[in-house]
Amino acid sequence: MDLLSLETPVPVVDLDIVEANLARMQRYCDAHGIALRPHIKTHKIPALAQRQLALGARGITCQKLGEAEVMVEAGLDDILLSYPLLGAAKAARLAALAPRAKLRVAIDSAPALATVAEAARASGAEIGILVEFDSGTARTGVMTVEELLALARAARATPGLRFDGVMTYPLGPKAAAFLAEALPALKAEGMEPAIISGGGTPRAFHAHEAAPINELRVGTYIYNDRMTVAAGHATWADCALHLHVTVISRPEPHRAIIDAGSKSFAADIMPAGLQEGYGYFPDYPEAKLERLSEEHGMVDLSACARRPEIGERLRVVPNHVCPVSNLVDRIAVVQGGVFQGYWDVAARGRSI
Amino acid sequence: MDLLSLETPVPVVDLDIVEANLARMQRYCDAHGIALRPHIKTHKIPALAQRQLALGARGITCQKLGEAEVMVEAGLDDILLSYPLLGAAKAARLAALAPRAKLRVAIDSAPALATVAEAARASGAEIGILVEFDSGTARTGVMTVEELLALARAARATPGLRFDGVMTYPLGPKAAAFLAEALPALKAEGMEPAIISGGGTPRAFHAHEAAPINELRVGTYIYNDRMTVAAGHATWADCALHLHVTVISRPEPHRAIIDAGSKSFAADIMPAGLQEGYGYFPDYPEAKLERLSEEHGMVDLSACARRPEIGERLRVVPNHVCPVSNLVDRIAVVQGGVFQGYWDVAARGRSI
Numbered sequence: 176m177d178l179l180s181l182e183t184p185v186p187v188v189d190l191d192i193v194e195a196n197l198a199r200m201q202r203y204c205d206a207h208g209i210a211l212r213p214h215i216k217t218h219k220i221p222a223l224a225q226r227q228l229a230l231g232a233r234g235i236t237c238q239k240l241g242e243a244e245v246m247v248e249a250g251l252d253d254i255l256l257s258y259p260l261l262g263a264a265k266a267a268r269l270a271a272l273a274p275r276a277k278l279r280v281a282i283d284s285a286p287a288l289a290t291v292a293e294a295a296r297a298s299g300a301e302i303g304i305l306v307e308f309d310s311g312t313a314r315t316g317v318m319t320v321e322e323l324l325a326l327a328r329a330a331r332a333t334p335g336l337r338f339d340g341v342m343t344y345p346l347g348p349k350a351a352a353f354l355a356e357a358l359p360a361l362k363a364e365g366m367e368p369a370i371i372s373g374g375g376t377p378r379a380f381h382a383h384e385a386a387p388i389n390e391l392r393v394g395t396y397i398y399n400d401r402m403t404v405a406a407g408h409a410t411w412a413d414c415a416l417h418l419h420v421t422v423i424s425r426p427e428p429h430r431a432i433i434d435a436g437s438k439s440f441a442a443d444i445m446p447a448g449l450q451e452g453y454g455y456f457p458d459y460p461e462a463k464l465e466r467l468s469e470e471h472g473m474v475d476l477s478a479c480a481r482r483p484e485i486g487e488r489l490r491v492v493p494n495h496v497c498p499v500s501n502l503v504d505r506i507a508v509v510q511g512g513v514f515q516g517y518w519d520v521a522a523r524g525r526s527i
Numbered sequence: 528m529d530l531l532s533l534e535t536p537v538p539v540v541d542l543d544i545v546e547a548n549l550a551r552m553q554r555y556c557d558a559h560g561i562a563l564r565p566h567i568k569t570h571k572i573p574a575l576a577q578r579q580l581a582l583g584a585r586g587i588t589c590q591k592l593g594e595a596e597v598m599v600e601a602g603l604d605d606i607l608l609s610y611p612l613l614g615a616a617k618a619a620r621l622a623a624l625a626p627r628a629k630l631r632v633a634i635d636s637a638p639a640l641a642t643v644a645e646a647a648r649a650s651g652a653e654i655g656i657l658v659e660f661d662s663g664t665a666r667t668g669v670m671t672v673e674e675l676l677a678l679a680r681a682a683r684a685t686p687g688l689r690f691d692g693v694m695t696y697p698l699g700p701k702a703a704a705f706l707a708e709a710l711p712a713l714k715a716e717g718m719e720p721a722i723i724s725g726g727g728t729p730r731a732f733h734a735h736e737a738a739p740i741n742e743l744r745v746g747t748y749i750y751n752d753r754m755t756v757a758a759g760h761a762t763w764a765d766c767a768l769h770l771h772v773t774v775i776s777r778p779e780p781h782r783a784i785i786d787a788g789s790k791s792f793a794a795d796i797m798p799a800g801l802q803e804g805y806g807y808f809p810d811y812p813e814a815k816l817e818r819l820s821e822e823h824g825m826v827d828l829s830a831c832a833r834r835p836e837i838g839e840r841l842r843v844v845p846n847h848v849c850p851v852s853n854l855v856d857r858i859a860v861v862q863g864g865v866f867q868g869y870w871d872v873a874a875r876g877r878s879i
Contacts, residue, residue: 437850470610
C-alpha cells in the first residue's frame with residue numbers, strides 16, 4: 176500500500192526518525208551517567224517501549240495505572256508509575272500488577288502512600304516509593320522538605336514498601352534548590368535516595384546541568400513536535416510524527432480547510448516562541464493553522480506564494496504530539512520511506 | 528454497583544436529563560414546523576440516536592463517514608453527512624453505505640460533488656446533495672449565491688444525484704441574508720430546495736427567528752455543557768454529562784489536583800461569558816479548574832469556603848462536551864439516580 180493512499184486524517188510515524196531520536200537521548204544519558212526511563216504517555220505502544228529498552232533504557236514510566244496494565248500485559252516489567260493513586264479500586268489493580276513487574280509509585284501524601292501500602296500487603300510483593308516534590312509546576316508534589324522527609328520515613332517504616340528516592344518535574348533552579356536542602360537531610364537520616372528522578376523533554380539535554388538527578392523521565396522526545404522545536408530541543412527534521420490530512424475545501428483564495436480539527440490535533444498547548452497556530456506544515460511553512468473546530472482545520476494561506484489545491488494531502492507537525500496519539504486507535508508507520516503497516520496505540524484512552 | 532465506586536475519571540450520563548433535553552428540543556421543532564436531525568458527533572452512541580428518532584427526529588447527522596458507518600451498522604438508515612468527501616477511498620466507502628441507508632451529503636465544491644457522484648455510480652443508489660454555504664464561520668461552504676447555483680445545477684444534471692437543498696452553520700443574520708438572495712434564485716431555475724438545514728445548539732431555540740430553515744442540526748443539546756449554559760440555552764440542571772473525578776493531591780490549602788486533564792476534558796473551547804476555567808463544579812461552584820496538563824487538573828480553591836478533601840470525588844461539567852465523549856471508550860449511565868451500566872461510545876475516534 177502506498178503512503179499517499181492511506182485515508183486521512185492519520186498520524187504517520189517515521190521509524191527512522193524515531194530510532195535517531197531514541198539513540199540521541201540514550202547517548203546523552205549514557206554520557207552523563209543518567210539512567211533513562213522513557214515516559215510512554217507519548218506513544219502508548221508496547222513495541223516502541225521495547226525498542227527504548229533495547230537501546231538502553233532502564234525501564235519505563237507510565238502516568239496512569241491503565242497504561243501500566245497494558246505495558247505489563249505486553250511484557251514490560253520495570254515500571255515507574257509517576258502518579259498518585261487513591262482508593263481501594265486502584266490499590267486492588269496495583270496489587271494485581273505487583274507480582275508481574277518491578278513497580279515503583281510516586282506519591283505526595285499519606286493517603287497516596289496508604290494506597291500503595293495496601294497493594295503491597297494484598298500482593299505480598301515489595302513496591303518502591305518515590306516521593307514527588309514540587310519544583311515550580313504547582314501540580315502534584317510536596318511543597319517542603321519537611322513533608323518529603325515525613326513521607327520518606329513513612330515509606331521506610333511501612334511493611335512492603337521500599338523508599339527508593341525522589342521525583343520532580345520540571346528541572347530548573349527550583350528543583351536544584353529543593354534538592355540542595357533535601358539530599359543532606361535524607362542522608363542525615365540514613366535515607367540517601369537511590370533514585371533522583373527528573374522529567375521533561377524540552378530541556379532534557381540540559382538535565383545534567385539543572386540538578387543532580389540520576390534518572391530521566393522523558394516522553395515527547397520520541398516523536399518531537401512544534402513545542403519541542405520551539406524550545407530548541409529538536410529541529411523539524413527530528414519530528415517523527417506527522418498528521419497527514421487532506422484539503423477538503425478552498426472556499427476563498429487565501430483559505431484552505433483540512434479534514435482534521437480538535438478531535439485529531441487536540442488543542443491543549445499553544446507553544447510560546449513560535450508564531451500562533453495549531454501546527455506546522457513542512458511543505459507550506461507560511462501556512463497558518465489558525466482555527467480548529469471538531470473536525471475542521473482552518474488554514475490561512477495569505478502568506479503562501481504557492482498554495483495547496485483541493486484534494487491535496489498535507490503533512491502537519493502538531494503543537495503537542497502526546498494528546499494526538501491518544502485520539503487514534505492506530506498510527507501508520509513508515510521505514511525507509513515505505514509504509515510498513517498500522518500499529519495499534521494499545522494504551523490509548525487508558526486514563527483510568 | 529454503586530455510582531461512587533466507579534473508577535475515575537469517568538463521564539457519567541443521566542438518562543433522565545437526556546430524555547428531558549431531547550423532548551424539549553423535539554417540542555420546539557414540532558411547534559415551529561422544523562424537522563429535527565440531531566448531530567451524533569456529541570454522543571457517538573447508536574442507542575441514543577435511536578432514542579432521538581423514537582422521539583420524533585427525522586434522521587441523524589454525522590460529520591465523518593466513519594461515524595456514519597457505525598450508525599448504519601447499528602441500523603440507522605436516514606443520514607445526512609454534513610461534511611465534504613474527497614477522493615476515491617471515500618467514494619468507495621460511501622458507495623458501500625448507499626444501498627443500506629437514505630443518504631445525503633453536503634458539498635461545497637465540484638470535486639466534493641464528484642466524489643458523491645462516483646459513489647452513486649458505483650452503488651447504483653441515488654444520493655441526495657445539500658450545498659453548504661458560508662454564513663460567517665469562514666469554514667466550509669460556498670461564499671456566493673452564484674457558486675451555490677452552479678453546484679445545485681451540477682447536482683441536478685448528474686446521474687445518481689438528487690439536489691435536495693442547502694445547508695449552513697451557524698444561524699444568524701448572514702444566513703438569513705444569504706437565503707433571501709439564494710431561495711428566489713433557486714426557485715427561478717426550478718430548484719426550490721426541499722431542505723433548508725441550519726445548525727448549532729447555543730441558539731437553537733431561536734432558529735425559527737433567525738432564518739427560514741425547515742431542518743435543524745443540533746448535537747450538544749443532548750448533554751449540554753458549560754458553553755451552552757453560558758449561551759443561555761440551558762441551566763446547570765440540564766447538563767446530563769458530568770465527568771466524575773477524584774482529588775488526588777492537596778499540596779496547598781488553596782489548591783486541589785484532580786485525576787483528569789486534557790486527555791479527559793479536551794481543552795478546545797474556553798467559553799465567553801463565564802469566568803475562566805476548564806469546567807464547572809456543581810458541588811463547589813467557586814472552585815476554578817484553572818490549568819490542565821495531560822492527566823492532571825489544577826483547581827484553585829481560593830474562593831471556596833468549604834474545600835474538598837484528598838480522595839473526594841467531584842463532578843465537573845466540561846466546557847465543551849463533544850470532544851469529551853471522543854476521548855473515552857465508554858460512558859457510565861444513570862437512571863433514577865441508579866447506575867445502569869457502561870455504554871460503548873461506538874463511534875469514538877471515527878474521524879476518518
